Amino acid sequence: xxxxxxxxxxxxxxxxxxxxxxxxxxxxxxxxxxxxxxxxxxxxxxxxxxxxxxxxxxxxxxxxxxxxxxxxxxxxxxxxxxxxxxxxxxxxxxxxxxxxxxxxxxxxxxxxxxxxxxxxxxxxxxxxxxxxxxxxxxxxxxxxxxxxxxxxxxxxxxxxxxxxxxxxxxxxxxxxxxxxxxxxxxxxxxxxxxxxxxxxxxxxxxxxxxxxxxxxxxxxxxxxxxxxxxxxxxxxxxxxxxxxxxxxxxxxxxxxxxxxxxxxxxxxxxxxxxxxxxxxxxxxxxxxxxxxxxxxxxxxxxxxxxxxxxxxxxxxxxxxxxxxxxxxxxxx
Amino acid sequence: xxxxxxxxxxxxxxxxxxxxxxxxxxxxxxxxxxxxxxxxxxxxxxxxxxxxxxxxxxxxxxxxxxxxxxxxxxxxxxxxxxxxxxxxxxxxxxxxxxxxxxxxxxxxxxxxxxxxxxxxxxxxxxxxxxxxxxxxxxxxxxxxxxxxxxxxxxxxxxxxxxxxxxxxxxxxxxxxxxxxxxxxxxxxxxxxxxxxxxxxxxxxxxxxxxxxxxxxxxxxxxxxxxxxxxxxxxxxxxxxxxxxxxxxxxxxxxxxxxxxxxxxxxxxxxxxxxxxxxxxxxxxxxxxxxxxxxxxxxxxxxxxxxxxxxxxxxxxxxxxxxxxxxxxxxxxxxxxxxxxxxxxxxxxxxxxxxxxxxxxxxxxxxxxxxxxxxxxxxxxxxxxxxxxxxxxxxxxxxxxxxxxxxxxxxxxxxxxxxxxxxxxxxx
Numbered sequence: 001x002x003x004x005x006x007x008x009x010x011x012x013x014x015x016x017x018x019x020x021x022x023x024x025x026x027x028x029x030x031x032x033x034x035x036x037x038x039x040x041x042x043x044x045x046x047x048x049x050x051x052x053x054x055x056x057x058x059x060x061x062x063x064x065x066x067x068x069x070x071x072x073x074x075x076x077x078x079x080x081x082x083x084x085x086x087x088x089x090x091x092x093x094x095x096x097x098x099x100x101x102x103x104x105x106x107x108x109x110x111x112x113x114x115x116x117x118x119x120x121x122x123x124x125x126x127x128x129x130x131x132x133x134x135x136x137x138x139x140x141x142x143x144x145x146x147x148x149x150x151x152x153x154x155x156x157x158x159x160x161x162x163x164x165x166x167x168x169x170x171x172x173x174x175x176x177x178x179x180x181x182x183x184x185x186x187x188x189x190x191x192x193x194x195x196x197x198x199x200x201x202x203x204x205x206x207x208x209x210x211x212x213x214x215x216x217x218x219x220x221x222x223x224x225x226x227x228x229x230x231x232x233x234x235x236x237x238x239x240x241x242x243x244x245x246x247x248x249x250x251x252x253x254x255x256x257x258x259x260x261x262x263x264x265x266x267x268x269x270x271x272x273x274x275x276x277x278x279x280x281x282x283x284x285x286x287x288x289x290x291x292x293x294x295x296x297x298x299x300x301x302x303x304x305x306x307x308x309x310x311x312x313x314x315x316x317x318x319x320x321x322x323x324x325x326x327x328x329x330x331x332x
Numbered sequence: 333x334x335x336x337x338x339x340x341x342x343x344x345x346x347x348x349x350x351x352x353x354x355x356x357x358x359x360x361x362x363x364x365x366x367x368x369x370x371x372x373x374x375x376x377x378x379x380x381x382x383x384x385x386x387x388x389x390x391x392x393x394x395x396x397x398x399x400x401x402x403x404x405x406x407x408x409x410x411x412x413x414x415x416x417x418x419x420x421x422x423x424x425x426x427x428x429x430x431x432x433x434x435x436x437x438x439x440x441x442x443x444x445x446x447x448x449x450x451x452x453x454x455x456x457x458x459x460x461x462x463x464x465x466x467x468x469x470x471x472x473x474x475x476x477x478x479x480x481x482x483x484x485x486x487x488x489x490x491x492x493x494x495x496x497x498x499x500x501x502x503x504x505x506x507x508x509x510x511x512x513x514x515x516x517x518x519x520x521x522x523x524x525x526x527x528x529x530x531x532x533x534x535x536x537x538x539x540x541x542x543x544x545x546x547x548x549x550x551x552x553x554x555x556x557x558x559x560x561x562x563x564x565x566x567x568x569x570x571x572x573x574x575x576x577x578x579x580x581x582x583x584x585x586x587x588x589x590x591x592x593x594x595x596x597x598x599x600x601x602x603x604x605x606x607x608x609x610x611x612x613x614x615x616x617x618x619x620x621x622x623x624x625x626x627x628x629x630x631x632x633x634x635x636x637x638x639x640x641x642x643x644x645x646x647x648x649x650x651x652x653x654x655x656x657x658x659x660x661x662x663x664x665x666x667x668x669x670x671x672x673x674x675x676x677x678x679x680x681x682x683x684x685x686x687x688x689x690x691x692x693x694x695x696x697x698x699x700x701x702x703x704x705x706x707x708x709x710x711x712x713x714x715x716x717x718x719x720x721x722x723x724x725x726x727x728x729x730x731x732x733x734x735x736x737x738x739x740x741x742x743x744x745x746x747x748x749x750x751x752x753x754x755x756x757x758x759x
Binding site for chain 1: 648653656663
């Protein structure tokens with residue numbers, strides 16, 4: 001694994017066991033997260049973005065389970081780690097910020113206790129006073145005044161709570177921050193401040209951030225690189241300018257055209273044909289072929305490989321591949 | 333907020349502002365203002381609290397309040413509340429110098445006096461007790477006097493008195509009213525003082541006496557102790573077992589949860605009293621067994637509530653967030669789930685104590701719960717039931733006591749619910 005890659009996901013598959021059968025919410029996905037970058041992960045609701053985000057910490061419980069693949073984080077395969085050692089990684093090396101800051105804090109615990117508990121969980125030898133001063137320092141850095149730390153979550157606004165969530169994720173020497181739709185429930189002004197904060201943190205702490213969102217504008221604003229998911233598969237990955245400026249995958253192109261623009265006239269907004277496929281019975285061949293404006297005969301039968309189109313710009317589309325040549329082992 | 337500042341909290345607040353107002357006042361204020369904010373009357377809470385505290389104090393120190401021991405046969409049988417008891421008095425010959433029991437003491441070694449009593453009347457017991465008390469008191473005095481009268485029993489009042497006339501006994505002890513009835517026939521006898529002086533039965537029996545001459549009030553007060561012990565112990569045992577099981581079942585889930593829920597639901601499906609009867613019938617009567625039977629009955633209550641709450645809290649994002657910062661299962665259970673579940677447990681507890689007291693009383697009413705020697709309301713009820721037409725007070729007062737204690741605990745539970753969970757308030 002090259003030194004500049006922090007987290008390398010290899011052929012990850014996550015399945016949900018349902019009454020109707022196993023649903024692959026993440027199907028054979030490979031993705032590299034580079035050190036110090038903000039990687040945006042975009043896609044429609046239900047395409048598997050959040051599932052992928054949780055899988056990076058092996059947080060799945062209940063019906064979901066990782067059924068295959070490797071999770072190379074900082075030189076070791078997390079899949080080979082016993083599950084009861086995962087709590088040492090969670091919070092300490094990988095932090096997570098959840099979608100809804102209103103419900104992601106314990107309602108009956110003070111903010112300060114949230115922070116000191118995180119520190120104590122991973123560093124039991126830290127004294128109460130030291131943990132306290134570290135928590136205060138960190139909170140102040142994130143714009144939470146010292147005296148507000150003794151408050152309960154319900155006394156804080158959404159933006160404040162989201163900052164608390166980040167400070168929780170950063171309480172230790174976190175290398176990777178997974179932000180799962182962190183701005184969905186915030187208004188645009190708070191959202192803008194939050195995104196600024198993310199960028200500052202990235203520069204100041206050398207933090208690597210995986211920003212999961214369905215808001216393409218947010219990704220375009222802050223991300224260095226972007227990954228596009230469609231129906232549990234990776235559709236396109238590349239530098240944010242390449243992917244948004246010169247999209248290769250027809251899905252990405254459609255997605256970009258669907259973003260409303262102030263200069264558009266009435267009825268000009270593009271609507272993609274059809275609906276996302278059911279993951280229980282995904283379409284044969286390329287999963288996007290029923291909605292693809294450039295569909296070819298071969299798309300019905302052959303699954304495209306996920307491979308570079310130009311340099312670092314990867315896409316899984318048969319338009320750029322010689323049909324029949326790249327028969328990947330995906331079917332096997 | 334500005335509008336609230338113009339009105340002090342004493343004036344009726346807007347319905348919308350009570351939640352803001354509640355943040356700014358102390359606990360005592362919250363209770364006092366309960367009616368406006370939660371729809372609970374403050375007096376409702378305070379009365380129940382006073383009652384509960386009162387019951388607990390009585391249960392802790394029944395001896396301070398009860399005039400007699402609960403088991404002692406202290407008075408005549410079936411004495412109605414307020415009715416004055418007959419006083420055993422000393423009857424002596426006219427020419428005797430004796431006026432009180434104490435005068436009959438004789439020096440150590442000499443023949444002790446004989447005193448006549450009527451068979452089967454509680455006077456003999458009272459005499460014995462009193463003579464012993466006087467003896468204990470005088471034996472250390474320098475005169476060396478002792479009082480150990482020989483008690484002669486006769487079958488009728490007339491025979492008893494005749495024995496004194498004939499000189500077979502120096503004195504007789506009979507009930508005052510009875511002597512008045514026959515005093516004309518025995519002109520040579522006169523009344524001495526009451527043998528008890530103004531001590532034991534001077535206060536009378538406020539709530540009357542029962543079928544064997546025990547004081548109903550004393551039994552009532554001592555019975556509080558049993559009721560409180562059973563109510564609290566059974567609820568605490570049920571809580572201590574039910575809450576962790578509910579937490580684990582909800583948290584672990586899977587087949588463990590299914591199996592445990594099956595067991596708990598089976599327990600729950602049983603009619604409560606019948607299950608308790610079955611358990612005590614097997615274990616035999618004792619306080620401990622009643623506690624065991626009742627706690628088994630209430631474990632499912634705690635289990636179901638806690639399990640349900642755990643299931644919903646477990647799915648909260650803050651629990652997932654806790655996992656994402658590396659919290660382990662035990663920590664999540666202890667710091668996140670348990671504290672969020674415990675308020676509802678506190679409320680069930682209060683109501684449960686009332687329920688447990690009722691079930692305990694029910695068991696001993698049926699003769700299954702407690703050994704009959706214990707002063708218990710259920711036992712008194714069962715006893716009073718047989719004499720309901722002749723001695724209404726025997727069944728009424730224990731019944732009232734059960735009603736009041738259950739009411740007190742239920743009212744307090746309701747009041748606390750409304751104070752701690754203002755969101756439950758009906759709007």
